[in-house]
Amino acid sequence: GQQVMQIPQYQHVQEGEDFTTYCNSSTTLSNIQWYKQRPGGHPVFLIQLVKSGEVKKQKRLTFQFGEAKKNSSLHITATQTTDVGTYFCAGGGAGRRALTFGSGTRLQVQP
Amino acid sequence: GAVVSQHPSWVICKSGTSVKIECRSLDFQATTMFWYRQFPKQSLMLMATSNEGSKATYEQGVEKDKFLINHASLTLSTLTVTSAHPEDSSFYICSAREGQGRNSPLHFGNGTRLTVT
Numbered sequence: 599g600q601q602v603m604q605i606p607q608y609q610h611v612q613e614g615e616d617f618t619t620y621c622n623s624s625t626t627l628s629n630i631q632w633y634k635q636r637p638g639g640h641p642v643f644l645i646q647l648v649k650s651g652e653v654k655k656q657k658r659l660t661f662q663f664g665e666a667k668k669n670s671s672l673h674i675t676a677t678q679t680t681d682v683g684t685y686f687c688a689g690g691g692a693g694r695r696a697l698t699f700g701s702g703t704r705l706q707v708q709p
Numbered sequence: 710g711a712v713v714s715q716h717p718s719w720v721i722c723k724s725g726t727s728v729k730i731e732c733r734s735l736d737f738q739a740t741t742m743f744w745y746r747q748f749p750k751q752s753l754m755l756m757a758t759s760n761e762g763s764k765a766t767y768e769q770g771v772e773k774d775k776f777l778i779n780h781a782s783l784t785l786s787t788l789t790v791t792s793a794h795p796e797d798s799s800f801y802i803c804s805a806r807e808g809q810g811r812n813s814p815l816h817f818g819n820g821t822r823l824t825v826t
Contacts, residue, residue, distance in 0.1 A: 599769075631814055640802055641753065643814040686752065688815075696743050697815060699753040 600625045602689050604700040612708050617677050619703035621670040621687035629690045630663055630670045631697065636683045644672075644685075677707045711737050711807040715818025722793055722825055730788045730821045732803030738783035739805035743815070744776075747800045759786040759803075793825040 601624040611617055621630065629648045633641035645654055647663035647670060654661045660673045670687055684704045688697040712735040722728050732742055740761045745753040757778055758766040765778035777789040786805075790797055800822050804815040 633815075640817040640820045641804075641815075643816070646814055695741060696755050696758050698755070699745075701752045704750070 600689065600691050600698045602687060602698050602700040604685075604687060604703050606703055607701065608704045608706070610706045610708065611677050613679060614676050617674040617681070617705055619672050619685050619687075619705075621672075621689075621700050623668045623689050623698075625691055626667050627689040627691060628667075630667075631688045631690070632661060632670075632672055633686045633688060633699075634683050635686065635702075639683075641686060674705075677705070679707050679709050681705060682707050711735075711805075711816045713803065713805050713816045713818040715803055715821055717821055718819060719822040720824070722823070724794055724825055725792055727789055727791045728793055728823060730790075730801055730803070730823075732786045732788070732805070732818050734784045734805045734807075734816075737805075737807045739786075739807075740783060742780060742786040742803055742805045744778065744786075744788050745802045745804065747802060747820075749800075753802065756788075756801075759788075761786075790823065793823070795825045798823055798825045 604621050631646045632644040635641045645661050650667050651665045652663040658675045662671045684702045686702045687700040714733045716731045742759040744756045746756050747753050755768050756771045759778045759780040761780045767773045780786040800820050802820040804817045806813040
């Protein structure tokens, strides 16, 4: 079945440093979505990428979808303590209604 | 924005009892809802896809007689954990799509933390 992996599993940065998480799927994806889950909370939708090679920005966050539509990345510039949480990518496959979530990257930001 | 309400937020029950968790889409209709399970510091594992007016579709390895899903209306899906055991203790989260398209983002409920003693 479809598998979605993320690296790193955990990252601890100093406030102001950049952060990147990478997402890789075993199969080609129809779309990829990114979610953020704060400690004790539920996942919250951040963005969706559909097109091959697509790049989207949300303030300090930059999302990319690979040319082969099998990988994606999330880059945060100049992290802040409010960025703390676990970031999940979630892939949609052809013919499958449900999303497959990646293993997640837990980000800790030290002030 | 779209809101999904999940109830209860947490529940403690004794081994052998059953627990029902409700998931409601408050301002949109959801023909499909998804139930996930999450262990501490782990990812969300899809348990089943709940289909309004028909049987749920369970993922491989998920016992359908253990985790009963009912989607009786366009705004309500329920998950019943039957004869709960301590190993069923987990965080259960439901989600729903606002639109019909497969690419529509998921809106998640706040989750239910189940502890079986």
